[in-house]
Amino acid sequence: MKYFLLFSLWAVTAQAQLSPNGATASFKGSLPPKPVAALSAEQEAGIAKELAAVTQSFKAVKKHPRAADADIFLKAVRYALEFDEWYDKKSEDGVKKAMALLDEAKKRIASLAKNETPWMNGSGQKVLGFYSKIDDSPQPYGVEVPEGLEFGAGKKPVPMWIWLHGRGDTATDLPFVYSRLMAKKTGQFQPAGTIVIHPFGRYCNGWKSAGETDVFECRDDAMKRFNVDTNRVALAGFSMGGAGAWHMGAHYADQWACVHTGAGFADVKRYQKLTPEKYPVWYEQSLWGVYDVPDYARNFFNVPLISYSGEVDAQRDSAEYMMEVLAKQDLHPPHLIGPGMPHKYHPEVIKEVQAWIEKAVASGRVLFPDEVHIQTKTPFYGRMKWLNLHGMEESWKEARLDARVVDGQTIEIKTQNVTRIVFYPPPQARKGGGSLKVMIDGSELKLRVGPLSPQFETFMSPGPKVAGALCRLIKENGVWRDFGNEEPFQHEGPAGGKAGAHPGPMDASFMKRFLVVLPDGKSSSPAVDAWVNAESAHFIQRWKGLMRGEVRVVKASDVGDVYEAGKMQSLILWGTPESNSCLKQIAGSLPLQWNAEKMAMAGQSFDAKTHVPLLTYPCLKSPGFEVVVNTGLTFREAHDKTNSLQNPKLPDWAILEISQQPGAESAGKVVAADFFDDHWQVKKK
Structure with missing residues (x-):
């Protein structure tokens, strides 16, 4: 009887999560979906009138550095009106939420006019905003500050977790911002002494495209506001958020102290259960290599990883598949299973997951490891730690770059499908009095190397240029040579080929x-x-x-x-x-x-x-x-x-x-x- 019930639960869970055509149960044929309880013309007119008045008052503080903290409320209401985003059972509740957001916007505008930001004070739930560099749009994110945590300028840097939310077809701006503004409950994890941020991620795109850049932009905004320790940032998520953690953990492994993936898909073909007769056209198959995590598996050599799946969760298969892929690379991260659980955390196993992440965050990110490994299908995702795969012989074919510090003045590099490399020799390899020996694919090169850039340790940007800080190698006619630092790579033109700045598609x-x-x-x-x-x-x-x-x-x-x-x-x-x-x-x-x-x-x-x-x-x-x-x-x-x-x-x-x-x-x-x-x-x- 026990096994019969287990199978039955698995079948129900699988059907709820993914129907035979690949649709999620919540998908109703459009994003954003049609309203549940549409507002009357009078209700919409009332909201629109109030929105216009608050928008007019916002103009006085539009240039304030924290204007986005108020603008996110105006945008949420404006978009809800334009796209008819009313997902409560009663229209009155939609009106209530919209008016609550406009009330909060008025309070924040009044505070900004006095150059004050009281919503930043103290602990608890916060909802903040930033203006995206992509399109100048105000984008929201949530923050949880534990009781008693001191943060900000002059305080000790604090650790931070980035929590990627799951799919929610109706979780547009207004519901997202309202839930963060009025939230009473904390998130899945409450790590001690740690800021937890909740990116909006541009709504519902699997943390890809602008959703991907959104994570980094809100991370950087939170880092500045809360004085976050840049080396103690964890990436975690569940369901769609778990898929995002797989993707962003693999593609940007050098950015995190650790990665936690909970019940998320990792590729297209297996997840969609595609057989050859259902494959799309060849170039679309090639483009699976943009996001498919198995194509980037070796990057997990660069960051601690822990996964979780419910025992009877249909999406457990994705994690099991990734464990097989990682094992072939001799990587064996923990994959914790919640006994009897469908698509949710087990109340005891989640404690194990949290303890593991907290330990990894306490250890912190290793900026200059002796070994760095890169696996990619495109130079767009070719940077890792102090190593940059800058160009490939053929994009959308597997490329690998493996480098290790042999001693204080020698680095060994092995390549596959790589034509250009930029790297910052780590401190432990800069002990040769300005000279560096590079053993690359069996050949030996002698390079000159200067000091590291003073700001390079942040790993947010290389900082001001320092002569000789980096080394550049180029492969021509099958032979590697030192490209030096004087002549720029002509990476945007046919002579230099595609590079990470613009590799297509x-x-x-x-x-x-x-x-x-x-x-x-x-x-x-x-x-x-x-x-x-x-x-x-x-x-x-x-x-x-x-x-x-x-x-x-x-x-x-x-x-x-x-x-x-x-x-x-x-x-x-x-x-x-x-x-x-x-x-x-x-x-x-x-x-x-x-x-x-x-x-x-x-x-x-x-x-x-x-x-x-x-x-x-x-x-x-x-x-x-x-x-x-x-x-x-x-x-x-x-x-x-x-x-x-x-x-x-x-x-x-x-x-x-x-x-x-x-x-x-x-x-x-x-x-x-x-x-x-x-x-x-x-x-x-």
């Missing part, structure tokens, strides 16, 4: 500051113009609804010189060289021929009146930024049913036939698509 550009540039004219094709107008508007609204920010938008005529305007950001150019004057400026440097009648790429020709190109490409004339043409995020509404599908769907370039109407899965019919090679050239057939 198109979606990567939406993880940095970007500017949408709309047409300032018309093309020769009304059909193309109609598609451009509809798809650009679709992206702007989708970013707002799913990524919870307002896209920065200008017309091409307002940009001016694209090479000057585009520094340090991505330019998202919509239209054609006829309709967009910015596209016209750079059309000659793009790897396609494109006029009013036809476009040609990769040896193929297409009718320009019924086809549009989508691509990402580095700006060769003014290195440091890239252009993206005719696309926003390439995963669409149909992929929101499960966070495991919210991945890039198109490679570096694609040609769409627009006679097929845009839908929930694609913006048109893909008739050609591929990656550029690692020198930004069109691949030969």
Whole structure:
């Protein structure tokens, strides 16, 4: 009877978590979903009137350094009105929450006007905000401060946990902020003497794309406010948060004192139970390598890891699979099992998990270990500790970089599918009086090395440049050589190949500051113009609804010189060289021929009146930024049913036939698509 009940519970749990089509039980066909109890016209009008009044008063404090602490409330109510985000059983409760947020906004605005921030004082639950560097949007996060903890300038640095929340289709800004503002209960863990922050993560995207950058931005904001010890920060999460901890733990293993993954998926194919006949097109399979954690397993050599699963939780399979993958690398982290538990923590085992994390945090992050290991499919995720995989022979194929300090003046490096390396020799390897011996793939190099940058120990940024602080190696014709420090890598152009700053695909550009540039004219094709107008508007609204920010938008005529305007950001150019004057400026440097009648790429020709190109490409004339043409995020509404599908769907370039109407899965019919090679050239057939 015991085993029968166990099997029955497993079946019910599995069905509740993931239906046969891969959808979560809470998915109702859109994000954000339709309201549960829609407000009446009078109720909405009342909220809108109050919002307008508070928004007007906010203008007086808009430039205050902590203005985001008030702005998050205004945005939450504004978005709830725009997207009809009312998820309580009674409309009156939605009104109550909106008014509570506006009341809090008024209090904070009054305090900011006096240059005061009383909500920062003392212990307990807090909800704070920051302005994102990506799109300038105010983004919220929650904070738990234990009773009696002293923090801030002049106090002893405190440890911090980052807790990644699980999926909640209705957990948009208003419910998230309200729950943090009015919360009475603490979170899953209450580590002693430790700040716990709860990123919003741009709502419901599996901690990918802008959700990923959101974690780092709120981490950095909290670090400054609470005087956090940068070497005692833990990353943890459960369910979707567990998936985020797997992903961000593997891709950024050097940023954490330890990583805890609770009941989260780790890849696409196994989690979605895909068999070969159900595989997507080849380039989408390659792009699983952006986030699939098994492709980054060796990175867990660089950080302590502990996992948890409920005994009868269907998502236990993901953790078991990762244990198999890690074991093949001779890694054997603890995987604790909650006896009899479905998709939740066991009340006793959670204590073991907490004790383990607290011990790892107390030990702290090792900044300069003797060994560093990197495994990746893209240079975008090529940095770890003092080592940076800066370029690859072929992206989206496995690359490895393993380095170890042999003695006080020798470092041994082994590589696979790597062409460029930047590394900061750690202190224990800088004892050779300014000389360093590097044994790389069996060859010996003699390098000169200077002192470390004074600020490098923070590992947030390398700090001011110090001559000779870093070393750079490049592989040419199968031979490694010292590239020196004087000549810059031409990493944004075809001669230098792809690098971590911009390796593609198109979606990567939406993880940095970007500017949408709309047409300032018309093309020769009304059909193309109609598609451009509809798809650009679709992206702007989708970013707002799913990524919870307002896209920065200008017309091409307002940009001016694209090479000057585009520094340090991505330019998202919509239209054609006829309709967009910015596209016209750079059309000659793009790897396609494109006029009013036809476009040609990769040896193929297409009718320009019924086809549009989508691509990402580095700006060769003014290195440091890239252009993206005719696309926003390439995963669409149909992929929101499960966070495991919210991945890039198109490679570096694609040609769409627009006679097929845009839908929930694609913006048109893909008739050609591929990656550029690692020198930004069109691949030969």
